[in-house]
Amino acid sequence: MKNKKIAIIGCGNLGTSIAHGLLESEEFNPQNLTLTKRHPESLFYLQPKGVTVISDNSQAASDADLVVLGVKPYNVPNILKEIRPVLKPGKQTIVSLATGVTLEEMQTELDPNTALFRAMPNIAADIQESITCICGKNGSTELENQIKCLFNSIGISIVIEEHLMEAATVLGACGVAYVLRFMRAMTQGGIQIGFDAKTANMIVNQTVKGAAELIIKKGIHPEEAIDKVTTPKGCTIVGLNEMEHHGFSAAMVKGVLASYNKIEKL
Ligand SMILES: NC(=O)C1=CN([C@@H]2O[C@H](COP(=O)(O)OP(=O)(O)OC[C@H]3O[C@@H](n4cnc5c(N)ncnc54)[C@H](O)[C@@H]3O)[C@@H](O)[C@H]2O)C=CC1
Numbered sequence: 139m140k141n142k143k144i145a146i147i148g149c150g151n152l153g154t155s156i157a158h159g160l161l162e163s164e165e166f167n168p169q170n171l172t173l174t175k176r177h178p179e180s181l182f183y184l185q186p187k188g189v190t191v192i193s194d195n196s197q198a199a200s201d202a203d204l205v206v207l208g209v210k211p212y213n214v215p216n217i218l219k220e221i222r223p224v225l226k227p228g229k230q231t232i233v234s235l236a237t238g239v240t241l242e243e244m245q246t247e248l249d250p251n252t253a254l255f256r257a258m259p260n261i262a263a264d265i266q267e268s269i270t271c272i273c274g275k276n277g278s279t280e281l282e283n284q285i286k287c288l289f290n291s292i293g294i295s296i297v298i299e300e301h302l303m304e305a306a307t308v309l310g311a312c313g314v315a316y317v318l319r320f321m322r323a324m325t326q327g328g329i330q331i332g333f334d335a336k337t338a339n340m341i342v343n344q345t346v347k348g349a350a351e352l353i354i355k356k357g358i359h360p361e362e363a364i365d366k367v368t369t370p371k372g373c374t375i376v377g378l379n380e381m382e383h384h385g386f387s388a389a390m391v392k393g394v395l396a397s398y399n400k401i402e403k404l
Pocket residue numbers: 147148149150151152153174175176177193195208209210211213217235236237258259260261311312
């Protein structure tokens with residue numbers, strides 16, 4: 139990755155998280171990163187690190203080995219039309235982060251030989267803790283490995299089939315927001331039982347981090363760990379059952395499905 143030039147076209151919330159993550163990575167040279175935005179001033183704070191920040195998408199795309207599209211889905215066709223004249227098929231790779239825009243839809247705007255990937259990271263890229271799901275078209279195994287390498291430097295990545303990209307968006311990208319809303323609700327409960335907001339927040343944050351890392355590091359099923367917490371006739375099982383009576387798991391599943399169904403209509 140050290141020698142690869144990357145342009146993030148449309149560097150908003152997600153693009154900036156990726157840029158931050160890349161800049162923390164030892165495998166990446168900041169001089170090789172170009173970020174674009176229509177009004178780029180808000181990204182100028184990254185210039186002292188060696189990053190190029192401009193508003194000219196074609197200039198950014200023409201110089202890059204990897205062109206990452208960070209714009210909203212409805213902007214993708216116009217951006218592809220804009221940069222197509224400067225692209226060098228066979229020499230560059232396009233990676234779209236856009237939700238719900240298929241490889242086939244993008245291919246219609248590009249030279250048929252253009253190597254094209256979709257990637258679905260999340261905003262934890264900022265601290266190199268993203269999960270990124272990737273799928274591609276016209277790319278060699280070597281190119282696929284390069285894309286994996288890029289996203290592994292800001293977390294972990296897996297290659298999936300394209301028909302699962304929308305599911306990946308919901309679980310991996312929207313998922314960050316679901317977990318954070320859960321954390322806020324738990325904090326509110328903590329305040330009601332006596333903690334000030336700051337302390338409740340700290341306890342919840344570390345509890346969630348500990349629970350996630352326990353499952354990840356031990357490689358166990360969540361229910362196996364839950365069984366270790368639920369003392370018979372104890373307070374945990376009473377709380378969990380009360381949550382289920384109010385539809386906790388059902389609400390989560392329904393929320394996941396609602397997000398998934400919305401992508402179809404984006
Ligand atoms: N925010 C998230 O957590 C995730 C977002 N995505 C996808 O990533 C994409 C970006 O999402 P966000 O970062 O949230 O959106 P955003 O609105 O924060 O970022 C898009 C950026 O593109 C810029 N832009 C728009 N038109 C442009 C143009 N013609 N030239 C240059 N820049 C232009 C905007 O100024 C903005 O900064 C979307 O397609 C979304 O579906 C995917 C996974 C997670």
